Amino acid sequence: MSQKPSIVPATPSTSPVPTAGQSTSLASRGNLYTIATQQVEKGCKAINIDPSVHAIISQPKNELIINFPVRMDSGDVRMFKGYRVQHNNILGPFKGGIRYHEEANLDEMKALAAWMTYKCALHDIPFGGGKGGIKFNPRSHSKTELERITRRFTHALGSNIGPEWDIPAPDVGTNAQTMVWMMDTYMNVVGATEKNSVRRIVTGKSVTSGGSHGREQATGRGIVHCITEWARENRMNLDGRSFIVQGFGNVGSHTARILSKLGATLVATGDYRGYIANPEGLNAHKLAEHVGATGSVIDYRGGRPITRDEFFGMDCDVFVPAALELELGVHEARLLKAKVVVEGANGPTYPEAEELLLERGIDVIPDILANAGGVIVSYYEWLQNKRSERWDLEEVESRLERRMKRNYALVRDFAEERKMDWRTACYAIGLERIQTNYLERGVFP
Numbered sequence: 001m002s003q004k005p006s007i008v009p010a011t012p013s014t015s016p017v018p019t020a021g022q023s024t025s026l027a028s029r030g031n032l033y034t035i036a037t038q039q040v041e042k043g044c045k046a047i048n049i050d051p052s053v054h055a056i057i058s059q060p061k062n063e064l065i066i067n068f069p070v071r072m073d074s075g076d077v078r079m080f081k082g083y084r085v086q087h088n089n090i091l092g093p094f095k096g097g098i099r100y101h102e103e104a105n106l107d108e109m110k111a112l113a114a115w116m117t118y119k120c121a122l123h124d125i126p127f128g129g130g131k132g133g134i135k136f137n138p139r140s141h142s143k144t145e146l147e148r149i150t151r152r153f154t155h156a157l158g159s160n161i162g163p164e165w166d167i168p169a170p171d172v173g174t175n176a177q178t179m180v181w182m183m184d185t186y187m188n189v190v191g192a193t194e195k196n197s198v199r200r201i202v203t204g205k206s207v208t209s210g211g212s213h214g215r216e217q218a219t220g221r222g223i224v225h226c227i228t229e230w231a232r233e234n235r236m237n238l239d240g241r242s243f244i245v246q247g248f249g250n251v252g253s254h255t256a257r258i259l260s261k262l263g264a265t266l267v268a269t270g271d272y273r274g275y276i277a278n279p280e281g282l283n284a285h286k287l288a289e290h291v292g293a294t295g296s297v298i299d300y301r302g303g304r305p306i307t308r309d310e311f312f313g314m315d316c317d318v319f320v321p322a323a324l325e326l327e328l329g330v331h332e333a334r335l336l337k338a339k340v341v342v343e344g345a346n347g348p349t350y351p352e353a354e355e356l357l358l359e360r361g362i363d364v365i366p367d368i369l370a371n372a373g374g375v376i377v378s379y380y381e382w383l384q385n386k387r388s389e390r391w392d393l394e395e396v397e398s399r400l401e402r403r404m405k406r407n408y409a410l411v412r413d414f415a416e417e418r419k420m421d422w423r424t425a426c427y428a429i430g431l432e433r434i435q436t437n438y439l440e441r442g443v444f445p
Ligand code: NAD
Pocket: 023, 170, 171, 172, 173, 174, 219, 246, 247, 248, 249, 250, 251, 252, 270, 271, 272, 273, 322, 323, 324, 325, 344, 345, 346, 371, 372, 374, 375
């Protein structure tokens, strides 16, 4: 439990924007950290940030890379590469997801960790920003291998995570089961007497193992609160309106199911294997069952296959990107017919594409505002564990709704008053909170 973070030099590269309609590999999409930095810089300028605060937040506090061995079902041993980046903890313990993906890399983790810092600051959650993961494809491993990979990684992270230090959660390729394995491993390492006091080492656990009611669907629910606020302000009745969702995992499928209950129609969706459409409506609940059984939306009998370009060009009112980062380039922005883009994924939109969307009069509700439902309810889960409490679903959901709507209004008013786009407003609000803390506390010694 005493492994110390190793410092790895940052090597950001330039960020080419794909103009073709094909989804590209993450490696060829441009550097996510460079894009995240550009976004934050606009926020820094907007608040005329203090140079010392700017210097501190410009790089993550800790960047950890761990290579660790795991025995496969065949008996062979395979090496895995794991990451944990801790960006900033001035507001509270580092907090952020664990991603299992074959193209996971350090710069991606740095971008995602930084976004967590500003997301928590914007929503006034007393957490900092972290992100981690393992570079491998979880779909090509058995459940027993996934368990051994997760437990060995948790053990290797050692004291680099902790219930008051750094608290992981699910992200792409991980889920409640992954979190329960992480929790159980950590509990066994700290020993019997400490065991129950460290349950909050991770959030996003199953309800039976100490998770919160409402956590699984929280990100989708938060996105829908943003959509209903936007619709109300734009005098749009969602009943009978149409929407498309890219990615039908945790975030995409819950968004689709909750929005369908409000009377809106899911007309197209897609995942890593392809896209489907039905202008009469796809049944989001049945589709989620199909994905649960087959692992993908394709072959769903209620829809017909379409190309990626057809997906982006579908007639619809709302678009929710909920797959991976950098899926919405200039090419896709030209095709899009939606009136609003509500970012469920982290960093789905290239800066150049966002400019084009805004020029075209398409509103963009940025990721750190729209997809914060997950970290908000993670905070509620952490609080419940800390206080040995159990809140019912109604209480969790009403708290989430109040917080999402309050922060939506905060960003809207800030952007209007200071005449800036919503993304810059989100960073400016978060940065101001962080700056006030640094200026009050000073830099030790
Ligand atoms: P998930 O693994 O449950 O689902 C991801 C979905 O995206 C899957 O349907 C997958 O097939 C699809 N996908 C992957 N690559 C694709 C591609 N190239 N084209 C189209 N679809 C593709 O992950 P998730 O938890 O739903 O996370 C989705 C996004 O939301 C990520 O950006 C994540 O960081 C972000 N996010 C998640 C949470 C959360 O609570 N889970 C919270 C905030 C933000």
